[in-house]
Amino acid sequence: QVQLVESGGGLVQAGGSLRLSCAASxxxxxxxxxxxxxxxxxxxxxxxxxxxSGGGTDYADSVKGRFTISRDNAKNTVYLQMNSLKxxxxxxxxxxxMATDWPWGQGTQVTVSS
Numbered sequence: 106q107v108q109l110v111e112s113g114g115g116l117v118q119a120g121g122s123l124r125l126s127c128a129a130s131x132x133x134x135x136x137x138x139x140x141x142x143x144x145x146x147x148x149x150x151x152x153x154x155x156x157x158s159g160g161g162t163d164y165a166d167s168v169k170g171r172f173t174i175s176r177d178n179a180k181n182t183v184y185l186q187m188n189s190l191k192x193x194x195x196x197x198x199x200x201x202x203m204a205t206d207w208p209w210g211q212g213t214q215v216t217v218s219s
Contacts (some may be wrong), residue, residue, distance in 0.1 A: 107131040107207045109200055114213030117190055125185040125213055127200030135178035138203040141185045141194035143215075154185060155203055168194075190217045 113125040125141070138157050144150040153165045155173035162174050173186040183200050197212040 106198045109207060109210035111198060111200055111210050111213040114198060114215045116216045119191055119217055119219050121190050123215060127183045127199055129181045136205040139176060140201060140203050141174060142199045142201060145196040192217045194219045196214045
């Protein structure tokens with residue numbers, strides 16, 4: 106059973122930065138397209154960034170130019186560097202495959218104050 110453990114969230118002022126990490130157990134991590142998702146209170150979970158096994162990336166328009174997704178397959182870890190944070194980025198952030206077929210982790214809370 107794959108387990109996902111997200112970390113790195115916190116409280117930051119608008120304009121600040123955070124780096125999230127997601128560690129996955131299991132040896133098949135390296136071949137999967139991975140995504141970072143977020144869920145704000147009262148809203149549906151949304152995809153904000155994805156990265157292929159080879160490092161190709163794609164971003165939601167709302168975070169393009171501010172967030173950077175990366176991965177280290179040797180460490181079974183995917184990262185999300187978040188810069189120029191805005192209050193509307195406040196949410197619980199999760200990682201999962203693009204098929205979201207792994208059990209969701211507990212997520213990591215990001216709170217951006219204005």
